[in-house]
């Protein structure tokens with residue numbers, strides 16, 4: 379649920395706001411329109427953004443394009459606030475916002491459920507071989523024998539969560555009903571939320587070696603870039619399943635290809651890749667144990683509407699000089 383506050387501007391101020399994408403759910407745009415003059419991008423191009431942000435008071439940055447000092451300079455010194463419509467802000471130069479003391483909003487929390495659902499969906503699809511079984515049917519290769527296309531089970535498994543933030547915790551909540559044997563996690567120590575799920579904080583390599591399922595849901599940073607490389611894959615269980623619902627660059631995709639092809643790990647399910655989209659002739663797409671969705675983590679009607687409202691609310695608060703609903707720093 380997004381808290382909609384009735385913000386007030388001083389002296390009949392009617393701010394100008396630019397929205398960088400014309401596919402932004404209308405609920406957020408309408409909320410802005412109640413108090414602002416809103417210009418919505420027509421072409422979604424970076425050139426149009428650069429041209430039209432000149433002189434605006436707020437920018438709704440609804441794309442994962444680079445957001446840095448060049449953009450802020452192009453807008454001008456009257457700019458009061460920017461909000462993204464995403465939880466991951468690896469494409470934003472946050473230091474530059476801090477340096478300018480410019481409020482930056484983002485949209486966490488409202489997407490925890492939807493992204494956790496995609497994570498669990500990929501776990502099931504990859505461990506129970508959904509795609510592979512479809513391929514077998516398509517090519518008339520159905521085999522009538524008891525040990526055909528056997529998968530791995532979540533029941534009694536050890537689930538390792540890399541990044542126990544809001545989404546990581548929601549995944550643990552979802553999986554509690556699957557009778558998991560143990561949750562491990564690494565990243566930041568989150569004692570309070572971890573206690574609820576008996577999740578144990580362990581060093582990264584311990585999580586890698588012990589887990590039957592590994593779910594990546596940490597931010598992309600200099601420390602996590604290519605965190606999953608050939609050395610890490612060599613330490614994972616042969617029966618393990620890797621899920622990435624965070625950012626593609628956290629996984630070395632060449633190393634993942636080798637690990638899947640050589641059955642060093644059982645399967646992988648990813649909602650994110652590098653680049654996006656993955657080219658249709660990419661080698662990973664030739665593997666039956668590689669599962670992929672098209673960066674759909676938060677892509678449900680309810681969640682995208684909530685994100686749209688939350689980002690708009692961030693902008694309204696920033697324009698009124700009030701604390702943002704969700705500030706990124």
Ligand SMILES: O=CC(=O)O
Pocket residue numbers: 463464465466467489675676
């Ligand atoms: O990837 C999606 C997001 O960061 O919201």
